[in-house]
Amino acid sequence: MEIIQQFLIPFLDWELLLLVAAGTLAGIFIGAIPGLSVTMAVALLLSLTYSWDLLPALALMLGVYYGGVYGGSRAAILVNIPGSPASVATSLDGYPMSQKGEAGLALFLTTIFSFIGGLVGVIVLATAAPVVASFAVQFANRDYFLLALLGLLLVGNLSNGTLAKGLFSAGAGIVIGLIGMDPIGGGSRFTFGSLQLMNGVDFIIALLGLFGMSEILYQMRELKRQGKPLEIKKMVIPPLRFIFKFLPLSMRVSILGVLTGALPGAGGEIAALLSYDHAKRSTKNPNRPFGEGAHAGVIAPEAGNSSAIGGAMIPMLTLGIPGDAVTAIFIGALFIHGLQPGPMLMTQSGDLFWVMVGSSVLANVFLLVFGLMVVSIFIRIVTVPRQILLPIIAVITVIGSYAMNYSLTDVYWMLGFGLVGFFMKVNNFSVAHLCLASYSDRYSILHSAGRICPRTVRCLILLAGFSQTQSALYSPCSFCLRYSRKRLTTNH
Amino acid sequence: MCTLTFDSIYTYFKVRTRVHMLTLKRTLPGAIMLMVSFVILYQSLLVQGEEMLNPAGGGFLPGVIAIILALCGASTIISDLRKNKQEQATAEATDNDFSKGDYLLIFSYFIFIVLYVLSLSFLPFFISTTLFLIISIYLLKGIKWYTNIIVSVVTVTIIYFLFSQLFNIVFP
Incomplete structure (x- = not known):
């Protein structure tokens, strides 16, 4: 009874209710603007809410978190610029849907299934947090290596062109992820003697260049052709039968998303990628081929990355380990208010846990309401003439890349990535592979192959790690190998 | 024979x-x-x-x-x-092929963006961005001049307010 009371606090306290609503709405718009990340917004909120009480501060931050992850897919679908790394997989089919005049349907589907995924994440957080947390902490370096291996094997499934080009993109991305100082030997790699490259390349810069700038350049051709303006099909709300058809898939990818999100250091982008791969493998008769606007191709990554939020909060609340960058900021917020995240939090401040669960459910409800309400606003973006839209996107990508570190050098990097991305698109290379693999933080599978994998491989070699390798086969991540083998036999 | x-x-x-x-x-x-x-x-x-x-x-x-x-x-x-x-x-040129004219337009616009970025280091953000938008929309053709000016000024104002006032980002 006490738990239910604590759970209902955000629903009954008008202040918390309004803050969650405001946070979710703000998050949707922040996530939709390329260059403004959820992490940046939550970090800013941390400084703004420093003097607030804990519950209002957490309610606002949770709203922004859920809204921001969801909002990232708006820009991915409408203009092919993922608002966040978690939306890269959504752009693979979301943008083609938009190009076919189905932007409204794509936005509707992502809203519904983000809600479902988010809700599944919260339910798992509320019911199975300790079990999932104990599973997640068993992940050692070797398991991350296997996860990285799995990520590389996904390349084959994500490639729409030849496998060689997909592998090349991923490999080149890993090399970009390696730019900077070698974490073990301390030597510089691929820096060409430049000190500015010692810290590596920022992933968001690569994202803005490879998706944003390259798309602007690619779309310039359409201006010259003066083709027919894009016709937006009148959005017909799909029948419930249509939603129910995708319910089993969304449930499966939501569970996958929660488990991935619960891995310390993993995040929504990995969850979305795995979910997309799962959808591609398991959907027998897609309405269109994947990569050309398949409905399952937008549903799966959105459900996956939304459920990963609940997953990311599991290790944060139960063990004090951040699931991703945003939950690391949440830990900071808890510390500021004198709380120690970890096993004792559940026993000493159990009410906080249930208020957070309640706020998360509320954020998902607002996400559904606001998401459906603003579909018609967002959809207008597609109808704006390209002569106006392209220069505005160019300005936003320039300012977005500058805002990351207040550096014009980053803007030049973004432009360089834009040019590379353009040539990749012209020659049917996948920019998504390069982008995911070049993730210069530690929160990505393919990046893991760039940072975690070499470190792990080298540690294994240094330790004459046959026994280590052998034990890896019996580790919690051995499912990755089985999964990978199944993938190889299915696709190649 | x-x-x-x-x-x-x-x-x-x-x-x-x-x-x-x-x-x-x-x-x-x-x-x-x-x-x-x-x-x-x-x-x-x-x-x-x-x-x-x-x-x-x-x-x-x-x-x-x-x-x-x-x-x-x-x-x-x-x-x-x-x-x-x-x-x-x-093989005839397909829809996916880029012609020399396409490349010329694309690279001209890319150079124009580079010039805009260069201008940010010596012109205030508001002026350089407004000029960039007005000239871009004019060069890309098809938009009336008053729409061009209104869209450019409003866009720059929104971007400036959003980034500088809400997110405290200091422009170059």
Whole structure:
């Protein structure tokens, strides 16, 4: 009874209710603007809410978190610029849907299934947090290596062109992820003697260049052709039968998303990628081929990355380990208010846990309401003439890349990535592979192959790690190998 | 009996040249992949203080990746060369092909964006961005001049307010 009371606090306290609503709405718009990340917004909120009480501060931050992850897919679908790394997989089919005049349907589907995924994440957080947390902490370096291996094997499934080009993109991305100082030997790699490259390349810069700038350049051709303006099909709300058809898939990818999100250091982008791969493998008769606007191709990554939020909060609340960058900021917020995240939090401040669960459910409800309400606003973006839209996107990508570190050098990097991305698109290379693999933080599978994998491989070699390798086969991540083998036999 | 005329020889060489050009064009991605692989391999050899053949060294994995990339490049070239040559010779420009005019427009606009970024270091954000938008929309044609000015000024104002006031971002 006490738990239910604590759970209902955000629903009954008008202040918390309004803050969650405001946070979710703000998050949707922040996530939709390329260059403004959820992490940046939550970090800013941390400084703004420093003097607030804990519950209002957490309610606002949770709203922004859920809204921001969801909002990232708006820009991915409408203009092919993922608002966040978690939306890269959504752009693979979301943008083609938009190009076919189905932007409204794509936005509707992502809203519904983000809600479902988010809700599944919260339910798992509320019911199975300790079990999932104990599973997640068993992940050692070797398991991350296997996860990285799995990520590389996904390349084959994500490639729409030849496998060689997909592998090349991923490999080149890993090399970009390696730019900077070698974490073990301390030597510089691929820096060409430049000190500015010692810290590596920022992933968001690569994202803005490879998706944003390259798309602007690619779309310039359409201006010259003066083709027919894009016709937006009148959005017909799909029948419930249509939603129910995708319910089993969304449930499966939501569970996958929660488990991935619960891995310390993993995040929504990995969850979305795995979910997309799962959808591609398991959907027998897609309405269109994947990569050309398949409905399952937008549903799966959105459900996956939304459920990963609940997953990311599991290790944060139960063990004090951040699931991703945003939950690391949440830990900071808890510390500021004198709380120690970890096993004792559940026993000493159990009410906080249930208020957070309640706020998360509320954020998902607002996400559904606001998401459906603003579909018609967002959809207008597609109808704006390209002569106006392209220069505005160019300005936003320039300012977005500058805002990351207040550096014009980053803007030049973004432009360089834009040019590379353009040539990749012209020659049917996948920019998504390069982008995911070049993730210069530690929160990505393919990046893991760039940072975690070499470190792990080298540690294994240094330790004459046959026994280590052998034990890896019996580790919690051995499912990755089985999964990978199944993938190889299915696709190649 | 076949008679060789100047016209037939000319046509023969014209077709041959076209086939060679198309073959070259189609194998260009693979060739670039190979070049990139070799640059990565060379850079892997230069990793400071590490031996290339030491598996625990910093240059080992990039070296292995470079070799895999080179194999991908070679595989792409081979698969491109295996494509029907006749098909290459008769291939017409498809919708996906970019013409020289397309490239000219794209690179001109890219240079214009670079100039805009350069201008940010000596012009205030508001002025440089408004000018960039007005000139861009004017050059891309099809928009009335008053719409152009209104859209540019409103957009810059919104962006400025959003980034500087709400997110405290200091413009260059």
